[in-house]
Amino acid sequence: MIITLTPNPSLDKTLQIPRLERGAVVRASGGRVDAGGKGVNVSRALAAHGLASTAVLPLGGAAGARLAELLDLAGVPARVVTVAGEPRVNVTVAEPDGVTTKINEPGPALSLSEVSEMVDAVVGLVSPGTWVAGCGSLPSGVPDSFYADLVPRLRDLGAHVVVDTSGPALRAVLAAGPDLVKPNLEELVEAVGRPLSTLGDVVSAARELLERGISTVLASLGADGAVLVSSGVCLYGTARVSRPLSTVGAGDALLAGYLAHISSAPADFGGALANALSFGAAATSLPGSRMPGPDEVAAFPATVHERLDPSQKLSLL
Ligand SMILES: Nc1ncnc2c1ncn2[C@@H]1O[C@H](COP(=O)(O)OP(=O)(O)O)[C@@H](O)[C@H]1O
Numbered sequence: 167m168i169i170t171l172t173p174n175p176s177l178d179k180t181l182q183i184p185r186l187e188r189g190a191v192v193r194a195s196g197g198r199v200d201a202g203g204k205g206v207n208v209s210r211a212l213a214a215h216g217l218a219s220t221a222v223l224p225l226g227g228a229a230g231a232r233l234a235e236l237l238d239l240a241g242v243p244a245r246v247v248t249v250a251g252e253p254r255v256n257v258t259v260a261e262p263d264g265v266t267t268k269i270n271e272p273g274p275a276l277s278l279s280e281v282s283e284m285v286d287a288v289v290g291l292v293s294p295g296t297w298v299a300g301c302g303s304l305p306s307g308v309p310d311s312f313y314a315d316l317v318p319r320l321r322d323l324g325a326h327v328v329v330d331t332s333g334p335a336l337r338a339v340l341a342a343g344p345d346l347v348k349p350n351l352e353e354l355v356e357a358v359g360r361p362l363s364t365l366g367d368v369v370s371a372a373r374e375l376l377e378r379g380i381s382t383v384l385a386s387l388g389a390d391g392a393v394l395v396s397s398g399v400c401l402y403g404t405a406r407v408s409r410p411l412s413t414v415g416a417g418d419a420l421l422a423g424y425l426a427h428i429s430s431a432p433a434d435f436g437g438a439l440a441n442a443l444s445f446g447a448a449a450t451s452l453p454g455s456r457m458p459g460p461d462e463v464a465a466f467p468a469t470v471h472e473r474l475d476p477s478q479k480l481s482l483l
């Protein structure tokens with residue numbers, strides 16, 4: 167069983183425009199709204215593959231009702247914690263060459279009782295062997311230690327704890343030793359506090375996180391693919407995309423692909439990395455933060471390379 171926790175969900179509004187011009191009136195040629203927030207996206211990607219997960223999230227007001235409706239349409243079972251504030255709207259401006267500009271609102275503040283209701287909702291769903299993925303930023307009112315505090319509590323219940331976050335919440339959770347973290351390059355740089363310019367640098371950084379007590383690091387590297395490091399495991403893989411349309415939600419799709427595989431085949435790291443890469447690549451070929459289904463994922467076969475060249479420069483730089 168997989169549970170996703172999204173403390174700061176969003177309505178993701180994507181606008182297609184010919185070209186982003188600062189200070190001009192720009193006419194959009196099209197647009198879409200998706201239920202968003204990192205854990206919500208993971209649940210949507212799993213649902214698109216017929217895999218049930220429960221999305222735990224705080225929602226309030228008319229925008230909250232709209233988000234719940236979108237989740238329902240996507241076939242995602244949700245455990246909604248009703249809160250006073252309305253979810254944020256995150257806007258993506260997408261240009262034809264695949265460049266996206268994103269503006270994320272901070273999201274509504276949560277009260278102490280709303281935060282503890284959210285924790286109780288997750289705890290109430292967990293049984294031994296459950297995977298819990300805590301994903302995304304924390305809104306005001308939620309302490310930076312939120313994910314870090316959840317790790318021992320969920321572990322005591324026999325859960326595997328996955329965290330995908332950034333900033334102070336990421337720094338705090340690194341010390342709590344979750345089972346898996348999914349940093350992108352920027353977050354990995356932030357985690358180790360030094361620049362990373364080669365695949366070898368990424369592997370060293372991931373190993374440093376393992377020494378701090380994290381079991382597995384899935385480092386996503388945009389067009390360069392991803393590196394997976396765990397005890398006795400160091401894998402690098404890629405999945406080619408000729409024309410990325412929108413990278414929004416690609417990291418969430420990648421995590422969903424990994425969880426879909428590892429939750430049923432716990433020792434198959436190579437298979438999980440390949441599945442993750444196919445999900446991530448497929449997501450970049452879709453508009454907005456649309457999550458890929460099986461046919462779309464099958465169109466992006468991944469390669470897990472036999473050898474990792476530590477001196478390979480990262481193209482994200
Ligand atoms: N331009 C791209 N070409 C091919 N794959 C991509 C591209 N951008 C992202 N991906 C895929 O999506 C995954 C997640 O993207 P990344 O940008 O690293 O994460 P995040 O969305 O969390 O910032 C990558 O590991 C890769 O598999």
Ligand SMILES: O=P(O)(O)OC[C@H]1O[C@](O)(COP(=O)(O)O)[C@@H](O)[C@@H]1O
Binds near residue numbers: 176205304416418
């Ligand atoms: O919680 P944050 O960090 O503001 O991120 C939320 C945003 O990230 C997304 O989950 C996309 O994430 P990725 O592009 O990193 O996969 C959007 O759906 C959402 O608008």
